[in-house]
Amino acid sequence: MTYQDLLTAMTDTAHEVGELLLAAPRPAPAVTFDELAAAFAAVEAPGDAVVRRRLGALRPGAAWAEELDSLAALPSDGEVWIVDIVDGAVQFLQGLPQFCVSLALVSDGEPVAAVLHAPLLKETYTAARGQGAARNGLPVSPSVKTDLAAAVLATSQPPFVARQPQAAEQAGRSLSAVLPHVAAVRNLGPTSWQIADTAAGRLDGFWQFGRDDTNLLPGVLVAREAGAVVITADGGPWRAGSDSFLVAGEPLRKSLLGVLTERG
DSSP states (O other), X not given: OXXXXXXHHHHXXXXXXXXXXXXXXXXXXXXXXXXXXXXXXXXXXXXXXXXXXXXXXXXXXXXXXXXXXXXXXXXXXXXXXXXXXXXXXXXXXXXXXXXXXEEEEEETTEEEEEEEEETTTTEEEEEETTSOEEETTEEOOOOOOOOGGGOEEEEOOOTXXXXXXXXXXXXHHHHHHHGGGSSEEEOOSOHHHHHHHHXXXXXXXXXEESOOHHHHHHHHHHHHHHTXXXXXXXXXXXXXXXXXXXXXXXXXXXXXXXXXXXXX
């Protein structure tokens, strides 16, 4: 199966799941965390069945990663499916529009195919290794801004960031360091979608501290294939297991790194 065949099948799967999400009845507002978790499980189950049936047939030997465990190490050998039926589940359950279906195939620790579908936006990002990145079939490319003062950036945190206290502290310090130098900083929902929007120039950069491989890897492929810079907050190459992440257009690399490395 070619990468294009794989992307076509993954895109069809993501669209089918998106239709299920749009048709799903809204759960009653959750009062406790247990109620929130139960509501998510009820929404996720039908889409998960579709994904495992369809993607499992494409790569019968591939393993499945747990998208909510930001600290889980992915195997360095073999193929792994990263699936998030409702990437941005908190927003979805709150009745907010910022959520997407996130699918990626990782081979030997590197993403090789990715599809992100936002059903309310009717937009789909796709990327395959060596074949570029697109939104709704049209190629995307990152921002060419050179002035950090004109930049609109985004940031987020791994799920259950309290499990990574150092990441939470770095997130706070970095936000304080970045805010005085840019036009705006936002958190616009799913990590994967914000990375893809950076790859497409809608955002000028995105950064995050802490390990969050399963949320980062689908967007990473879109960003790399679009020509964006994907590095750590210290300027080194980002790879699965890294404890910081930065994506931006090349012209802002140096200035962004300068701000982040002075975060104190």
